[in-house]
Amino acid sequence: MAGKQRNSSRREQSLSRARIIEASIELLDIGGEGGLTFQTLSKRLATGPGAIYWHIDNKSDLMTAACDAIVAPVMAPPLMDATPEDVIRGVALGLFDAIDAHPWVGSALVHAVGRLPSARILERLGQQVRALGVSDDEQWATVSALLNYIFGVGGQNAANAQFARKHDLNRSTFLGEVSIAWLLLDPEEYPFTRSIAVQMRDHDDRVDFLAGIDLILKGIQATWHR
Amino acid sequence: MAGKQRNSSRREQSLSRARIIEASIELLDIGGEGGLTFQTLSKRLATGPGAIYWHIDNKSDLMTAACDAIVAPVMAPPLMDATPEDVIRGVALGLFDAIDAHPWVGSALVHAVGRLPSARILERLGQQVRALGVSDDEQWATVSALLNYIFGVGGQNAANAQFARKHDLNRSTFLGEVSIAWLLLDPEEYPFTRSIAVQMRDHDDRVDFLAGIDLILKGIQATWHR
């Protein structure tokens, strides 16, 4: 399927699926989830929208492909000489950092059910869950718990980033606004939420994410290591 | 702010925020996330789009309000005479069932960060986490783990439902397609995913959801009950 690659001077490089995905990632990083449209994309690639459809099926496929381009390298390294728990922590943290750097990936992962990026993560986590001694018929539920938690954090990160961008807030002012909103809730009905508002404002996403992973790992150990 | 309520014969009831939300929920239940537009909504309410904007700020607010109308009653009952663990299970299952009946709620919850529906759930879970003996400075991370897991499942449910609707699949044929796609993966690279494909096809969402909650609860117990 290699193209003819004549040295046409109309464009520096001829259009290709790889170049389209690369440009899409740049647009998503710059402009967030709303930064990628067929208008912005075809303008950046100096072509028309129809040309893009020659190389990709639709926007959903494009998002999944862009997502996979970020996720695949993160899931690649083998991380030898480590306990299953440590590998799971490493995989989860790698994913967290990737989503932190590209918040749109969190949203894309949620919408890429059963597609390649999810399968990569499932495989990586599943092998470790098996190594932890979880019985065959409980492995799916156990990996699912990890996967749903990770996707939950990713989706939340994506939503937060999109909200902050829309209202021109940085992370700390965004958290400050939420904190204030919580402090204004009815003390009778929302004692816990109010009591935790300040702690929430100053929390470290990454630390709390790992704490959640550790809670699930402890639950697995408590169930299978005795 | 009560309207004049003249018995005009143009419409059976005068427009109101409550009636708009009610109609929105009906449209979302019928047509999924894409079923609610200002066109379908104003048609169903026998009015123009401008009239709707008199009562609500924008579509995001409308989605959050519709979401809260589903979530609020589920979070209301007190569930006396139960352990904190059982209350958490009850709250989580109630939410799961609500999202199962209205998949768009899963997506709406994720996008309603720091808004009322999330605060209701946070409060309900937080009080029980406190009752479990989690120290003050770990309460946020602990409730977050539960919340992110629940939102992860909800978001995934919403995405699955949207995908199935788009391709005219019911739940079991949808899972069958994913299962087949996984079985076609490279055996060298995806041994775990392939081995679990059949188990995934026949799994019970609700049972697995509760298994994840129990894993987190066990992790909390292992951390704080000794």
Place this chain on the structure above:
DNA sequence: ACCTGAACACCGTTCAAGT
């Protein structure tokens, strides 16, 4: 085989004009 770009059906939102 690959690209062009106008056209299509749709979307959320606005706003001058009505009552």
Place this chain on the structure above:
DNA sequence: ACCTGAACACCGTTCAAGT
């Protein structure tokens, strides 16, 4: 105060026409 509905700027996707 509340409603009307045309208009606006945008979106993903298609497709006849070009090379």
